[in-house]
Amino acid sequence: MAEDYVSRDQHRADLAELRGEVKEEIAGLRQEMTAMRGELKEEIAGVRQELKEEIAGVRQELKEEMAGMRQEMTALTKTMEATQQTMLLRFEQVDQQRQEDRQVMMQYFQQVDQRFNQVDQRMAQHETRLMSLENWMRTTFVTVAIVAVGVAAQLFYTLLRFGLKPPP
Secondary structure, X not given: OOOOOOOHHHHHHHHHHHHHHHHHHHHHHHHHHHHHHXXXXXXXXXXXXXXXXXXXXXXHHHHHHHHHHHHHHHHHHHHHXXXXXXXXXXXXXXXXXXXXXXHHHHHHHHHHHHHHHHHHHHHHHHHHHHHHHHHHHHHHHHHHHHHXXXXXXXXXXXXXXXXXXXXX
Protein backbone atom coordinates (compact mmCIF):
# COMPACT_ATOMS: atom_id res chain seq x y z
CA MET A 1 0.00 0.00 0.00
CA ALA A 2 1.19 3.29 -0.86
CA GLU A 3 0.82 6.09 1.61
CA ASP A 4 0.01 9.59 0.52
CA TYR A 5 2.73 11.99 1.40
CA VAL A 6 1.57 14.91 3.57
CA SER A 7 3.84 17.79 4.17
CA ARG A 8 4.61 19.07 7.59
CA ASP A 9 2.91 22.39 6.89
CA GLN A 10 -0.16 20.61 5.59
CA HIS A 11 -0.17 18.43 8.72
CA ARG A 12 0.09 21.46 10.99
CA ALA A 13 -2.68 23.22 9.11
CA ASP A 14 -4.93 20.12 9.45
CA LEU A 15 -4.20 19.93 13.18
CA ALA A 16 -4.90 23.64 13.62
CA GLU A 17 -8.20 23.22 11.75
CA LEU A 18 -9.05 20.18 13.90
CA ARG A 19 -8.22 22.14 17.08
CA GLY A 20 -10.48 24.96 15.95
CA GLU A 21 -13.35 22.54 15.31
CA VAL A 22 -12.85 20.91 18.72
CA LYS A 23 -12.81 24.34 20.41
CA GLU A 24 -16.03 25.29 18.62
CA GLU A 25 -17.64 21.98 19.70
CA ILE A 26 -16.50 22.50 23.30
CA ALA A 27 -17.82 26.08 23.28
CA GLY A 28 -21.17 24.81 21.92
CA LEU A 29 -21.29 22.10 24.58
CA ARG A 30 -20.56 24.70 27.26
CA GLN A 31 -23.41 26.87 26.02
CA GLU A 32 -25.76 23.87 25.99
CA MET A 33 -24.66 22.88 29.51
CA THR A 34 -25.19 26.46 30.74
CA ALA A 35 -28.66 26.49 29.18
CA MET A 36 -29.44 23.06 30.69
CA ARG A 37 -28.23 24.25 34.09
CA GLY A 38 -30.55 27.23 33.89
CA GLU A 39 -33.48 25.00 32.89
CA LEU A 40 -32.62 22.55 35.66
CA LYS A 41 -32.42 25.37 38.23
CA GLU A 42 -35.83 26.64 37.08
CA GLU A 43 -37.27 23.10 37.27
CA ILE A 44 -35.78 22.57 40.75
CA ALA A 45 -37.14 25.93 41.92
CA GLY A 46 -40.61 24.93 40.61
CA VAL A 47 -40.44 21.55 42.31
CA ARG A 48 -39.30 23.20 45.54
CA GLN A 49 -42.21 25.62 45.39
CA GLU A 50 -44.66 22.75 44.74
CA LEU A 51 -43.17 20.77 47.62
CA LYS A 52 -43.42 23.78 49.95
CA GLU A 53 -47.07 24.27 49.02
CA GLU A 54 -47.80 20.56 49.44
CA ILE A 55 -45.97 20.43 52.79
CA ALA A 56 -47.93 23.47 53.99
CA GLY A 57 -51.18 21.71 52.98
CA VAL A 58 -50.13 18.51 54.73
CA ARG A 59 -49.21 20.48 57.85
CA GLN A 60 -52.64 22.11 57.87
CA GLU A 61 -54.33 18.73 57.40
CA LEU A 62 -52.23 17.27 60.23
CA LYS A 63 -53.16 20.17 62.53
CA GLU A 64 -56.84 19.62 61.79
CA GLU A 65 -56.48 15.87 62.21
CA MET A 66 -54.63 16.31 65.52
CA ALA A 67 -57.35 18.66 66.80
CA GLY A 68 -59.97 16.04 65.89
CA MET A 69 -57.93 13.32 67.57
CA ARG A 70 -57.60 15.44 70.72
CA GLN A 71 -61.38 15.87 70.83
CA GLU A 72 -61.88 12.14 70.31
CA MET A 73 -59.31 11.34 73.01
CA THR A 74 -61.08 13.70 75.44
CA ALA A 75 -64.44 12.07 74.70
CA LEU A 76 -62.88 8.62 74.96
CA THR A 77 -61.25 9.50 78.29
CA LYS A 78 -64.59 10.64 79.68
CA THR A 79 -66.27 7.48 78.43
CA MET A 80 -63.51 5.33 79.91
CA GLU A 81 -63.83 7.06 83.29
CA ALA A 82 -67.59 6.50 83.31
CA THR A 83 -67.08 2.87 82.28
CA GLN A 84 -64.46 2.45 84.99
CA GLN A 85 -66.85 3.76 87.65
CA THR A 86 -69.57 1.43 86.39
CA MET A 87 -67.16 -1.50 86.35
CA LEU A 88 -65.95 -0.73 89.89
CA LEU A 89 -69.54 -0.75 91.12
CA ARG A 90 -70.18 -3.99 89.25
CA PHE A 91 -66.99 -5.54 90.66
CA GLU A 92 -68.08 -4.63 94.19
CA GLN A 93 -71.47 -6.25 93.56
CA VAL A 94 -69.81 -9.33 92.09
CA ASP A 95 -67.40 -9.51 95.05
CA GLN A 96 -70.30 -9.31 97.51
CA GLN A 97 -72.15 -12.03 95.60
CA ARG A 98 -69.00 -14.13 95.51
CA GLN A 99 -68.61 -13.85 99.27
CA GLU A 100 -72.23 -14.90 99.79
CA ASP A 101 -71.77 -17.78 97.36
CA ARG A 102 -68.60 -18.78 99.21
CA GLN A 103 -70.50 -18.94 102.50
CA VAL A 104 -73.19 -21.11 100.91
CA MET A 105 -70.55 -23.35 99.32
CA MET A 106 -68.71 -23.70 102.64
CA GLN A 107 -71.93 -24.82 104.32
CA TYR A 108 -72.55 -27.23 101.47
CA PHE A 109 -68.99 -28.58 101.70
CA GLN A 110 -69.40 -29.06 105.45
CA GLN A 111 -72.59 -31.03 104.83
CA VAL A 112 -70.85 -33.09 102.16
CA ASP A 113 -67.91 -33.66 104.52
CA GLN A 114 -70.28 -34.88 107.24
CA ARG A 115 -71.95 -37.18 104.72
CA PHE A 116 -68.56 -38.54 103.63
CA ASN A 117 -67.66 -39.18 107.27
CA GLN A 118 -70.92 -41.09 107.73
CA VAL A 119 -70.27 -43.06 104.54
CA ASP A 120 -66.71 -43.74 105.71
CA GLN A 121 -68.01 -45.11 109.03
CA ARG A 122 -70.50 -47.30 107.19
CA MET A 123 -67.76 -48.51 104.85
CA ALA A 124 -65.58 -49.36 107.85
CA GLN A 125 -68.46 -51.35 109.35
CA HIS A 126 -69.03 -53.17 106.06
CA GLU A 127 -65.30 -53.79 105.71
CA THR A 128 -65.23 -55.34 109.18
CA ARG A 129 -68.20 -57.54 108.26
CA LEU A 130 -66.54 -58.51 104.97
CA MET A 131 -63.33 -59.43 106.79
CA SER A 132 -65.34 -61.61 109.21
CA LEU A 133 -67.17 -63.20 106.28
CA GLU A 134 -63.88 -63.75 104.43
CA ASN A 135 -62.34 -65.43 107.49
CA TRP A 136 -65.45 -67.58 107.93
CA MET A 137 -65.32 -68.56 104.22
CA ARG A 138 -61.63 -69.50 104.49
CA THR A 139 -62.34 -71.58 107.57
CA THR A 140 -65.29 -73.23 105.84
CA PHE A 141 -63.24 -73.88 102.68
CA VAL A 142 -60.43 -75.47 104.70
CA THR A 143 -62.96 -77.56 106.61
CA VAL A 144 -64.68 -78.68 103.39
CA ALA A 145 -61.28 -79.46 101.84
CA ILE A 146 -60.26 -81.57 104.85
CA VAL A 147 -63.60 -83.36 104.81
CA ALA A 148 -63.29 -83.95 101.03
CA VAL A 149 -59.78 -85.38 101.45
CA GLY A 150 -61.02 -87.57 104.30
CA VAL A 151 -64.00 -88.80 102.25
CA ALA A 152 -61.74 -89.47 99.26
CA ALA A 153 -59.28 -91.40 101.45
CA GLN A 154 -62.09 -93.38 103.05
CA LEU A 155 -63.54 -94.15 99.61
CA PHE A 156 -60.12 -95.20 98.35
CA TYR A 157 -59.59 -97.57 101.32
CA THR A 158 -63.13 -98.94 100.94
CA LEU A 159 -62.49 -99.65 97.26
CA LEU A 160 -59.20 -101.33 98.13
CA ARG A 161 -60.95 -103.44 100.72
CA PHE A 162 -63.40 -104.75 98.12
CA GLY A 163 -60.53 -105.75 95.93
CA LEU A 164 -60.38 -102.96 93.39
CA LYS A 165 -56.85 -102.21 92.41
CA PRO A 166 -55.48 -98.82 91.54
CA PRO A 167 -54.50 -98.33 87.91
CA PRO A 168 -50.92 -99.33 86.97
